[in-house]
Amino acid sequence: MDSAVRDSRTSGIAYLDKDRIATVGPGELPAERPGTGVGDVCLDVAYTGICGTDLLVWHGGLQRVVPPVVLGHEFVGRIAEPGSSGLAVGAPVAVEPLLHCGSCWACRNGAAHVCRKLRLIGVDVDGGAAGQVRVPAGKLHPLPADADLRTFALTEPTAVAVHMVHRSEFRDGDYVLIFGGGPIGALIALVARERGARGLVLAEPNPVRRGLLNELGIRTVDPDEVAGIVETETDGEGADVTFDVTGHPSAIAVAPLLTRVRGTVLVGGLFGTPPEVPLQPVTLREQRLVGARVYTPEHMDEAIALLAAGRLPVDGLITHEVGLDEAERAYRMLDADRSAMKVLIRVRP
Ligand SMILES: [Zn+2]
Ligand SMILES: [Zn+2]
Known part of the structure; x- marks a missing residue:
């Protein structure tokens, strides 16, 4: 399956279908689901992390989630189709997975990350546990050209920590x-x-x-x-x-x-x-x-700067790495093993 992941343009997805994590190969998407996300930029996904929020969604703990949905809100990748982003094909990026309404009090007062109607890429709309995903240009955070994307796969949880430290x-x-x-x-x-x-x-x-x-x-x-x-x-x-x-x-x-x-x-x-x-x-x-909840765009950038400077030994937190075809096993493992730390789905390193 590894070679298929590398060779295929779409390479399959891991998605939540009712109460199970299903994995399917290229061209086998559920007919009712485009499996492409929202936005005009298409990314080749490199890595997608799994976290407690994913497990919560899997266990039906978020009432608003309507399966089937492609999971994965902690992901990094390379530009496949730049859309309106102005970035070059192949440029490495992290994705801020927060979708806000633009009109509530939080959105009008500089706190869109705690929007009253906050939705997440990979929870409410299709996310990064796929070979490719479409995302809005405004949610991209460029990474250094020589970035080791395995390290930057921890950008999103690092931004959570940066935001908490600021809030404190x-x-x-x-x-x-x-x-x-x-x-x-x-x-x-x-x-x-x-x-x-x-x-x-x-x-x-x-x-x-x-x-x-x-x-x-x-x-x-x-x-x-x-x-x-x-x-x-x-x-x-x-x-x-x-x-x-x-x-x-x-x-x-x-x-x-x-x-x-x-x-x-x-x-x-x-x-x-x-x-x-x-x-x-x-x-x-x-x-x-x-x-404290999620992060602001500035705190995403601060996380990227810390990781780019090599100041945080985050690689030591990655305890498991699996292929996209093993996503279901990865979910079960993280659910059962409380000593697992960060579990990454490796799509196109
Ligand atoms: Zn998460
Ligand atoms: Zn809002």
């Missing part, structure tokens, strides 16, 4: 506490370290993930031990900035207690059920509870 109002010299050692928590740690964190500790229950992050120089601890460590290392004051990207009720239940006076608790996870949050420290310590 993190400052050079801050002590940072992170709950959640998946790709987003890891990328927050790498970005905060690059931006000059004084101290940093990441709480993650899975020992395999902890080991992998330790190899990248990220200090990790079991969540049971984190309170004592933060207490000791901050002289009892608490972390300057605490990130919760777990979406699990156990982290937010302690996050404000481990954060200092006028510190920030950034809430970046999605909670399936409403968690219990201790609000007394929020009041008594005048803390800020701040949300």
